[in-house]
Amino acid sequence: MCGIIGVVALPGRTPYRPSLMVYRGLLRLEYRGYDSAGVAAVAPGRDKLIVLKGKGKIEELEKKLGFSQIDGFTLIGHTRWATHGVPNDINAHPHTDCTGRIAVVHNGIIQNYRELKESLVKKGHVFRSDTDTEVIPHLVEEFYKTSSSLYEAFRRAISVIEGSYAIAMVSTIEPGKIFFAKKDSPLVIGLADGFNLLASDIPAILEYTRRVIIVHDGEIGYITPDTVYIEKLGAGPVAWEKRVRIVDWSLEDATKGGYPHFMIKEILEQPRALQDTFFGLSRDPAVEEAVKLLLEARRIYITAAGTSFHASLYYSLLTSTLAGIPVIPFIASEYKIYANTAGHRDVLIVVSQSGETIDSLMALRAFRERDAKIIAVSNVIDSAIPRESDVAIYTRAGPEIGVAATKTFTTQTLALSWLAISHAEKTGGLTESEAGELRKILEEAPRQAMVSITNTESYAKQLSEWMATKTNTYYLSRGIGVPVAMEGALKLKEIAYIHAESYPAGESKHGPIALVEPEFPVVFTIPNDEELEKLLLGNIKEMKARGAVIIGVAHEKTILSDQLDIWLKTPTTHWILTPITHTPPMQLLAYYTAVKKGYDPDKPRNLAKTVTVE
Amino acid sequence: MVKPVILAGGPPKALSSLVPPQRSKHTLRILGKPVLYYPLNAVQSVLRSDTVIVYRYEDVEREALKYTLRPLQAVRQRGEGIEDAILTASEKLNDTDYILLAYGDIVIDKIAIHRLVETHLALEPAATLLVLPPDTRYLYTYGAVETDLDGRAKRVVEKPESMDILEQPFYMLGGFYILPTAIIDYIEKGNSLVDAINKLAETGRVATVHWNGLWIDIGYPADLLEAARQLLDRERGVVIEGKAEIEDTAVIKPPAVIGRHTYIDHHAVIKGPVYIGENAFIGSHSFVRHYSDIEDHVRVGAYTEIKNTVIQPHTLTDSHVYLGDSVIGENTVIGSHVVTLNVLPSQEKPPRLREHLVRPPSSKAKLKLGAIIGHSCRIGAGTILYPNTEIPAGVEIEPGSIISRGKKSGRRS
Structure with a gap:
């Protein structure tokens, strides 16, 4: 998954500098990928495009490269999540043709890129990256030699590529246009006064306009600051005017991929x-x-x-x-x-x-x-x-x-x-x-994970209302279930701010059980393994005897069902899938508990996603 | 284009004692608005085209006109079922490729509709269904959707008898669907809506949109309590509208909404979350507790306690009444010293009732439900109503009666 954005404007008609709009859009698209990013711009008075790109997070790159400072009124940007080629400065988008006059950003996969690349290399094109995307600017460059217009060359290029794509292209040959094509990857156009935009999703452009057109599969065209042209590949122009929608929801409603x-x-x-x-x-x-x-x-x-x-x-x-x-x-x-x-x-x-x-x-x-x-x-x-x-x-x-x-x-x-x-x-x-x-x-893991999620989500949400009133919990298990219990406890700690301690259940009597009092929540991770279940019976009973509320994350046929006050039912499958089937209900419990308590589960206090300090 | 079609012609069924003749359950009130308002507003805040509304009684049209944000095309339903409702609407659907079929009795958040519409426009599937994580309170009276890993619908099952007949994973149907207008032809040939969706699902092009926010299907009395509860949970602070009069010894704890021209007498305690509508009266020393929804023109006598209860408009209680976990229809009179008992025996589980998963050790009962008192009733003074008792509309109960389910004493008319 990647995110793309483009702005084409008349001078002085945008609320911010167009490059700043692209940068801000990229920040909103960061959820679609953040291993590298880049911007290409048609700069006034220059024959070549300005292309700034690199590996790293958008904010870091902004400090290093200054995306938001670029001059120009036609720009495209990209935020990447690597699938073809490692994330590095060269593989970052935009990609350009041999002359540096055509730049492309792309979200999707070009399946036939190897064949295309081979034939282009034979014709003398020089490729710099390992990406599938780079074939597109070279194809356009190649076709432009025998086309009457850049758009025709772009259309010819799109008709030979196979795969999924949302593509945006800029060029110094026709500076005031962003060309686009879409198949199986999302793309929207935003209409504004004196400028137009396109992006992978609506929130990326919602700050600037509420009039949008959702581009359909198989459509191709271009935007200029004051016009839009869309055609269905092989079927001629599209009357897009009827498809303009006014988005009247707020950015807050729209973000986070829906x-x-x-x-x-x-x-x-x-x-x-x-x-x-x-x-x-x-x-x-x-x-x-x-x-x-x-x-x-x-x-x-x-x-x-x-x-x-x-x-x-x-x-x-x-x-x-x-x-x-x-x-x-x-x-x-x-x-x-x-x-x-x-x-x-x-x-x-x-x-x-x-x-x-x-x-x-x-x-x-x-x-x-x-x-x-x-x-x-x-x-x-x-x-x-x-x-x-x-x-x-x-x-x-x-x-x-x-x-x-x-x-x-x-x-x-x-x-x-x-x-x-x-x-x-x-x-x-x-x-x-x-x-x-x-x-x-x-x-079977993907299906079992889904069954586990669908079976327990609603129950976990109901349970969260009670959990939200608690300040201490234990997450217990034995054997292969212990790391899973530990993970469950960590989720509750880090986002719902409830103290959750996890240890192998046999340890209770060596100390921790002293803390258990009536209504103390104890979450048992119960793997589908009869031997472990028998061992856990004693551990559950000793907790119950002290008035603990027993929440069991256990498969549908567990022999312990009558011991559980609350049963988050996971599918019955081999114990080796315990982390896959038993973790999601505990993730959901932590998530809904955090939400119930009014915390933002995405941004727990004092924590960073990637810990880069010792 | 996607054109909304709101279905609001369905019979009141389990809510019939609360719905007066020639009226619809869709106009029962929750927090000052008809049930219909919630889906109508959610749908119209996303889609700008004219809205088709299918109704049975004029009250729906009247209320819809009051709250609509877009031009309304109202049609009176011919026939009974959902298929008849769709066919009734079809005359207004010649100008659209897709319809957003919405049940007019579901309290929902507009964000759910945003996501439904956005997903439909972005993925361009044949149809898009709003789905929810399965909740046994609703699943059996509603429907299920079996899906693949990416959430594409494989099969829809209406009112499944048990989970065993479903192939996992599955979600619950959400009552909001974007469907191609072409399905009308298919339904015209005598097929059901579920058949039509299943036919589309065979192509693998029916998308689903996951929703786990506000969603309450108003089909049973307990749903009104749940809706009031969830909507009140969104309130913050105290809102006192113009010309409400509150005596200075009354105590109001937030969140609370108090409507225009409402009077709160001395020493009344309003402990939020509470909603009190317009022109209401709360008598001296009354205690209105959490999740109470008291609609317009309701008069609450002195020394009365109300908790987790929905009272429809124009109803009146005398003094010293206790109403807990109850739903009271409009235009009813409750005599003084009437008491609703609300702790259910453990074997009793009324449909849709919110379950407290973990019970405090001090409480023996998991579930609470008081009385369901129909509209236009008169409950004589001193009557005791056992838990989960339903008093049909228009019934008069003699003073001093003890009313329980199955075992009733006292005169009823």
Whole structure:
């Protein structure tokens, strides 16, 4: 997913400098991607376009490059989430032709770009990036040689590309126009007085105009400061005047991709994120390389911070269970003690959503110094941690804006489960057919996550009204469920500001139970494993005896159902999917509790999304 | 273009004791506005085209005209079911490609409609359905939508008998659909609306829009309580409208809304969230507690306590009355010392009633519901009404009666 925006204006007719409008629009589109960004502008009196772009967050790039300071009245901007080619300065959009006179921003995927690129290279075009997008400006450049107008060349280019796209193009050849085309990726046009805009969504332009046209699939055209031309590819001009809509909702209503908060959007996106991650893993040679390193390892360590540590702990328990091999999990900020024990035959797995977490990066470097091999698990392609690792496995959760991790946790556990299974298959812990069976179960993860969400959302919302009145909770489980319980507790702590402590349930009698009094909430994560369920029975009973309210996150056929005061019902599936099926109800509970208490779950106090200070 | 069609011709069914003859449940009042206002306003704040409204009785048209933001095309419903309502509207739909079919008895937030319309315009599916996370309070009396991972509808099931017949994952139907006008031809051939949606779903091009904000289908008395509660939860502070008169010893705790020309007598305590409409009277020493919705021209006698109760317009209580978790129809007289009992026996679970998931250890009951008293009733002084008792419209009850479900004493007319 990426975001695009364009402004074409008459001098002196816009409320702000057009480049500032583009910059502000990009900030609003940041939820669609934030690994790199760029702007292209037709500058007065120059033959070439001004193109400023780079890797990093939009605000950082603004400081470095000054997007909002560019002169010019025809501009396009882009904010990227890498799918083809790592995020770096070169792969950032806009992309230009050989002459620097045509620039394109694109959201989507060009499926036939390899063939197109090959034929263009043969014709002498020089490509600079690894992206699929770059074929578009070169195609236009090529077709322009034999076209009567730039628009005709653009139309010819669009008719040969296959895939999904929302494209905006500017050129010094026809300076006062932004050309656009749309198929399967969103694009809207905003109409204003003395200027027009286009963007991936309405909120990006809502500050400047309320008159919008939603561009339909298969439509292509251009905007100028005072005209709009749209045609249906192969069917001629479109009478767009009838399609102008007045948007009379506020920016506040509209933001966050249509959801009240990014966090709920991201919780609900988990099935899709898991599906994408699963497909990514099943084709990723990195898993095999990682397994090779693990097989040669004398000791395996895994490290991370926060939510990623819970995924790491899960991996450690899973590898012990499936492969019979110990894995040493540790919190990244405590790396010094562990690094002291590391040597050249050891492997460290570093798990970080952003790939930039400073504690994890320091741990990585300390192990590296001792010649350990490093496997990275990250959601951001080519971020610092993957870059400094021997092997990088990527989750494909897409951009995560909410500070509290949601979809990145479930996709991390999916990737790490996949790694543990592949590893166990090679050590003999699992037979090939057992491993195959487990992979089939992982394939079910997206659907099971969705069932878990749809089954529990309404109940979690109701429960949140009571939870919001509480100040202390315990999140308990045993075995493979413990990291999941820990993750549930972290969510409640970080966004609902309720003290939530998590520990293996057997520990209650060694101290924590002293705090339990009537109406004390205890959330039990109950994996689908009869042995664990039997063990948990005693732990539940001792809590009940002291008047605790037992909230069970448990599958539909649990033998403990009569013990639960509140039952958040997850689908009955293999215990290996426990993080996938049991985490979403606890995410929802934390989310709705935060909302009930009037807090913004996207911006918990004192917390940052990516922790880059030690 | 998407043209809204509001369906407001349905029978009152479980609300019939509250709805006077020749009137519709859509004009029952919640926080000073007819039920119809909420969906009408939500839809019209998003779509600018003329609104078609299908009604059975003139009250709907009259109220709609009062609150409409756009030109209104009102048509009187022919036939009974939803399909008949759509066919009735079809004469006004020749000028549109899509309709936004909206149930006129659902209290909803306009943001839900924004999202429905935006999604429809952006994705260009064959149809777009508003869906909600399944809630067992509504699911069985409503409908379910089975979806794929990306939320595309696979199958719609109307009033599923149990969850077992549904394939997971599924959502609940939200009563707001954007549909191609072409489905009218399909319905004309005798197919149901659900058939029509399922036919579209077969192509894989029916999108769904997830909504988990304000949404209450007004079908049962408990829904009125829930709607009042959720709408009152949005109020902040105290709003006292012009010419309301509040004696200086009365106490008002926010949030509270007090309408024009309403009089609050000495020593009354209004403990929000509370809504009191226009021209109402709250007697001396009365105690109006949380989630009370007291509509226009209601007179509350002295020393009366009201809690979590909806009272329709022109109703009157004498002094020393207790009304808790109850719904009272319009134009009813409640004699002094009438008491509604509201703690339900544990086996009783009236439809749609809000469940307190966690009960305080001190309370034995999970659920509370008082009496449902119809319009134009007279409840004699000293009457005790057992929990979940429904008094049909126009009934007179002798003073000193004890009324319970199934076991009734006292004279009724």
